Amino acid sequence: MCLSIPAEVITLKxxxxxxxxxxxxxxxxxxxxxxxxxxxxxLIHSGFAxxxxxxxxxxxxxxxxxxxxxxx
Amino acid sequence: MGRFDAYHSKVLCDHLCEQIHRLAKRxxxxxxxxxxxxxxxxxxGIPSLLPDIISLLSGPGCPVxxxxxxxxxxxxxxxxxxxxxxxxxxxxxxVKGSNGSLEMARTEGKNVRVIxxxxxxxxxxxxxxxxxxxxxxxxxETTAPATAAVIIQAKKHxxxxxxxxxxxxxxxxxxxxIVSNDIPINGYIxxxxxxxxxxxxxxxxxxxxFRIGCVVSGFEPLDLLQxxxxxxxxxxxxxxxxxxxxxxxxxxxxxxxxxxxxxEAFETVxxxxxxxxxxxxxxxxxxxxxxxxxxxxxxxxxxNNISDPEGCICGEILKGLQLPVDCRLFGKSCTPExxxxxxxxxxxxxxxxxxxxxxxx
Amino acid sequence: xxxxxxxxxxxHGSGGGLMHQLIRDVFFKIFDNPLLNSAGDAAVxxxxxxxxxxxxxxxxxxxxxxxxxxxxxxxxxxxxxxxxAAGANPFCLSAGFIIEEGFLVKDLETIVRSMATEAKNAxxxxxxxxxxxxxxxxxxxxxxxTSGIGYLADERTTWQQANPICPGDHIIITGSVGDHGMAxxxxxNQPDNTTGFQSDCAPLSxxxxxxxxxxxxxxxxxxxxxxxxxxxxxxxxxxKEFGAAINEEAIPVKPNVKGLCDMLGFDPLYVAxxxxxxxxxxxxxxxxxxxQLKQHPLGREACRIxxxxxxxxxxxxxxxxxxxxxxxxxxxxxxxxxxC
Numbered sequence: 001m002c003l004s005i006p007a008e009v010i011t012l013k014x015x016x017x018x019x020x021x022x023x024x025x026x027x028x029x030x031x032x033x034x035x036x037x038x039x040x041x042x043l044i045h046s047g048f049a050x051x052x053x054x055x056x057x058x059x060x061x062x063x064x065x066x067x068x069x070x071x072x
Numbered sequence: 073m074g075r076f077d078a079y080h081s082k083v084l085c086d087h088l089c090e091q092i093h094r095l096a097k098r099x100x101x102x103x104x105x106x107x108x109x110x111x112x113x114x115x116x117g118i119p120s121l122l123p124d125i126i127s128l129l130s131g132p133g134c135p136v137x138x139x140x141x142x143x144x145x146x147x148x149x150x151x152x153x154x155x156x157x158x159x160x161x162x163x164x165x166x167v168k169g170s171n172g173s174l175e176m177a178r179t180e181g182k183n184v185r186v187i188x189x190x191x192x193x194x195x196x197x198x199x200x201x202x203x204x205x206x207x208x209x210x211x212x213e214t215t216a217p218a219t220a221a222v223i224i225q226a227k228k229h230x231x232x233x234x235x236x237x238x239x240x241x242x243x244x245x246x247x248x249x250i251v252s253n254d255i256p257i258n259g260y261i262x263x264x265x266x267x268x269x270x271x272x273x274x275x276x277x278x279x280x281x282f283r284i285g286c287v288v289s290g291f292e293p294l295d296l297l298q299x300x301x302x303x304x305x306x307x308x309x310x311x312x313x314x315x316x317x318x319x320x321x322x323x324x325x326x327x328x329x330x331x332x333x334x335x336e337a338f339e340t341v342x343x344x345x346x347x348x349x350x351x352x353x354x355x356x357x358x359x360x361x362x363x364x365x366x367x368x369x370x371x372x373x374x375x376n377n378i379s380d381p382e383g384c385i386c387g388e389i390l391k392g393l394q395l396p397v398d399c400r401l402f403g404k405s406c407t408p409e410x411x412x413x414x415x416x417x418x419x420x421x422x423x424x425x426x427x428x429x430x431x432x433x
Numbered sequence: 434x435x436x437x438x439x440x441x442x443x444x445h446g447s448g449g450g451l452m453h454q455l456i457r458d459v460f461f462k463i464f465d466n467p468l469l470n471s472a473g474d475a476a477v478x479x480x481x482x483x484x485x486x487x488x489x490x491x492x493x494x495x496x497x498x499x500x501x502x503x504x505x506x507x508x509x510x511x512x513x514x515x516x517x518a519a520g521a522n523p524f525c526l527s528a529g530f531i532i533e534e535g536f537l538v539k540d541l542e543t544i545v546r547s548m549a550t551e552a553k554n555a556x557x558x559x560x561x562x563x564x565x566x567x568x569x570x571x572x573x574x575x576x577x578x579t580s581g582i583g584y585l586a587d588e589r590t591t592w593q594q595a596n597p598i599c600p601g602d603h604i605i606i607t608g609s610v611g612d613h614g615m616a617x618x619x620x621x622n623q624p625d626n627t628t629g630f631q632s633d634c635a636p637l638s639x640x641x642x643x644x645x646x647x648x649x650x651x652x653x654x655x656x657x658x659x660x661x662x663x664x665x666x667x668x669x670x671x672x673k674e675f676g677a678a679i680n681e682e683a684i685p686v687k688p689n690v691k692g693l694c695d696m697l698g699f700d701p702l703y704v705a706x707x708x709x710x711x712x713x714x715x716x717x718x719x720x721x722x723x724x725q726l727k728q729h730p731l732g733r734e735a736c737r738i739x740x741x742x743x744x745x746x747x748x749x750x751x752x753x754x755x756x757x758x759x760x761x762x763x764x765x766x767x768x769x770x771x772x773c
Contacts, residue, residue: 003108003695003696003698003771003772004108004214004265004291005692005695005696006075006076008075021692021693021695021696022688022689022691022692022695023629023688023689023692024629024688024689024692024693024696025628025629026696029189029191029218029221031218031221031225031333032217032218032221032327032329032330032333033327033329033330034329041075043265043268043321044696045214045215045218045265045772046161046188046189046190046211046215046218046772047188047189047190047191047192047218048189048191048217048218048221050214050217050265050268050269050327050330051268051269051321051322051327053076053320053321054319054320054321055075055320057319057320058076058320060319061298061317061319061320062078062079062084062294064298065084065087065088065294065298066084066087068087068088068091068301069091070091070094070095071094080754080755082754082755082756085755085756086755086756114759115700115753115759116753116754116755116757116759117751117752117753117755117756117757117758117759118755118757119757120757120758120759121755121756121757161770161771161772162769162770162771162772163769163771163772165769166769186769186770188697188770188772211772215772293753293754293755293757294755407765408765409765419698419768419769419771420771424765427762428760428762429759429760429762430759430760
């Protein structure tokens with residue numbers, strides 16, 4: 001459930017953000033988020049930005065995976 | 073290319089698969105309850121990468137699949153009224169009620185439009201004030217806040233020709249119903265986008281009372297593999313826990329603004345789920361203070377009760393008790409071209425996903 | 434004729450003076466060629482030694498203008514590509530127009546002009562035509578039916594007969610997939626304000642002019658229009674003694690096409706193309722063929738995406754980017770934008 005994809009915020013105006021998905025630009029509503037900034041990565045779902053993606057956490061998760069070692 | 077491409081990295085996926093193979097010793101049944109997960113798992117061919125002892129099951133996570141056919145009947149009834157336009161997400165278009173789908177209703181000349189966002193429906197109401205616009209609110213907590221926001225906007229701007237027919241549902245009651253029905257599963261792959269809104273407290277009871285591990289997962293291949301790894305580790309050490317794999321998006325406290333909007337516009341009601349029956353406080357409908365936007369309150373809609381097609385085991389499949397191939401209708405009288413049960417209707421339904429990605433004709 | 438603001442009226446299809454005026458001022462003027470200009474009830478075509486290929490297709494597209502083309506270009510290219518896929522060199526086309534009353538004459542001219550341009554590019558004639566006008570609401574703006582005739586490049590009849598497909602043969606696509614379907618989607622404003630899309634609509638006879646000969650190693654072609662690459666592959670393998678193994682990583686998809694697909698919940702493998710060809714090439718000629726295709730602008734992104742297999746006969750299996758395996762099945766209906 002809940003098709004949702006990452007997009008980068010390009011500009012903000014009132015309750016709307018212009019975001020880029022792989023270079024594809026669309027307008028989404030920001031009614032569900034406070035404190036959005038240009039350059040933020042957000043998840044978009046059915047025309048709404050639903051959450052900010054934390055790039056630091058994204059790196060942390062990858063680093064955990066890289067360092068995972070289970071001995072046989 | 074994309075900023076989060078590393079989550080598709082074959083090298084890291086290989087690495088994770090190797091760790092899972094080393095760690096997994098006992099048979100495990102892991103359930104996802106999100107159509108997006110069902111789809112991603114099949115699309116990336118994840119089952120082909122896992123040890124045979126790990127089974128991945130699809131639970132009641134596709135909102136279209138669990139919705140009552142009588143909801144479709146109500147929508148079709150409204151579509152047939154003069155001056156009304158039904159706005160729906162594409163997902164719902166082919167779902168059959170007791171007498172055809174919205175797609176069929178459209179071919180009969182009824183007013184059904186597919187939209188991509190609830191805001192489009194509101195915009196349509198503004199643009200066509202002489203028409204009554206009915207938006208079909210469907211989905212779990214990911215989608216419900218958008219509907220809530222739109223209802224609140226409609227009130228704020230006094231848009232009187234906009235209505236919502238709500239079939240919104242809550243995720244946790246269904247997940248609890250499954251484990252309290254003694255359905256044997258060892259862990260939940262929890263829906264990432266629902267959790268982005270709700271936070272993780274909704275899974276507490278499942279972990280603490282039922283001792284079933286819950287890991288909130290993202291949707292990329294690496295996310296799913298890491299989640300499976302975490303659930304395998306919990307099972308092997310016999311320590312079920314509530315964990316967030318999808319930490320770049322999901323915070324334990326969720327999206328407070330979205331929650332507040334939902335609480336402002338909706339109240340919970342007992343609701344019917346395919347395969348699970350009526351579950352307490354598992355559905356959402358507009359609160360009394362927003363009744364003028366609730367299509368179910370404003371319009372007289374005839375009610376009827378109907379059952380699943382004979383032989384259809386969608387209910388059992390949604391509970392993870394049987395696989396699509398166990399159904400005698402699967403791939404025979406029930407195909408994506410001509411679906412009988414709801415799990416075959418939705419492109420994220422277990423049966424259709426299975427049909428597309430694993431079924432050998 | 435000054436056509437600013439002029440609209441098609443029912444009289445334009447009546448058989449009377451208005452119709453003759455339209456035919457003369459638009460169709461004859463723009464399509465201008467000896468076969469059409471002879472203006473008999475039927476075009477008379479030359480006979481050739483090789484077998485003839487014949488195809489027909491009707492075009493309905495909403496909107497009629499989209500980035501990278503219009504319904505006219507689509508009709509001409511679609512018919513040419515069907516002939517090319519059969520191994521033929523396209524020779525001539527017919528064009529039947531069903532026009533909704535009220536359609537702008539100026540738009541009709543633009544569409545007819547783009548048909549003429551594509552036909553000329555591909556070296557084919559529009560040899561016969563027909564126009565009907567229907568009342569407002571009886572059709573959606575403009576429907577076009579085009580039929581086409583071409584002559585096979587050599588003495589064979591079918592691809593299979595000439596050179597049967599066998600395990601080890603290469604599966605090749607001439608470029609990125611999903612461009613047309615997503616350009617039309619974007620032109621419909623689904624979702625709002627999407628830009629930067631371009632349909633791949635193009636007449637592929639230009640690309641294959643030199644390659645229809647047996648020596649190029651082509652054993653089969655299919656243009657993956659509606660239903661996309663996946664459906665073409667399923668068609669190829671259905672009920673056959675061989676299977677197809679493709680590699681997701683190798684299949685070219687433009688980033689914005691992928692982005693819009695992700696957003697709408699579409700799979701680019703099932704999205705329509707109008708300027709691409711799926712090719713099965715003999716295993717010893719595949720590499721050379723890709724090299725030849727790449728030399729042409731319409732084949733610049735040509736690449737091998739898989740192999741014909743002895744295993745899994747009748748099936749298409751895809752190795753996913755992360756190394757998993759999944760089955761690729763035929764699309765069941767139109768893909769719908771979804772949120773779930």
